[in-house]
Amino acid sequence: MKKQDIKSSAINLTDLAIGIIVLGIVVTIGAIVLTTMRDSRLTDLDTYSTVNESITATDGGATLDNTWFSGITSIINGTGNETITASGNYSTSVNDFGTGTVTWVGASSYNGSTVKATYNAYNTSRPDWALADDAATGLGEYGNWFKIIVIVGVASVVLSLIFLSFGKRQGEGIGGTY
Secondary structure, three states, rough: OOOOOOOOOOOOOOOHHHHHHHHHHHHHHHHHHHHHHHHHHHHHEEEEEEEEEEEEOOOOOOEEHHHHHEEEEEEEOOOOOOEEOOOOOOOEEEEEEEEEEEEEEEEEEOOOOEEEEEEEEEEEOOHHHHHHHHHHHHHHOOHHHHHHHHHHHHHHHHHHHHHHHHHHOOOOOOOOOO
């Protein structure tokens, strides 16, 4: 009686898929916790002032040089030195990375001119805030690597399937089993 070969079953992709999903969930939760912790400490930080930073007044928005902007103190016309009020002239916003933007109303008479902004920003060099910010930034970079991890996982599955299909042939003149 000839001994029957037991064929191995196809590769189970469930473990790979679960691993990728768990990794994504853990990193997402970690990033949310870190950014929440970082943002809750932001208003506890000391502020410093930047005086007369030259920006071009544009309705496309001009970004301020210092991050973690907290508020405009004043904006003056670069040529006439008169104070420009926000009402009817500009609005401010801050993105998730703390970059302040001053967006000018298209109808403002100052649109297109050079103005000088004086504003406050948070001093983010304090270690309890900087550590959480650096960690959150690092976890944010995980999204860039996630695609590579998935591609490498899929490539390894494909190579495994090829080796399972063609690697166990014997007696067909092939030199050996791989």
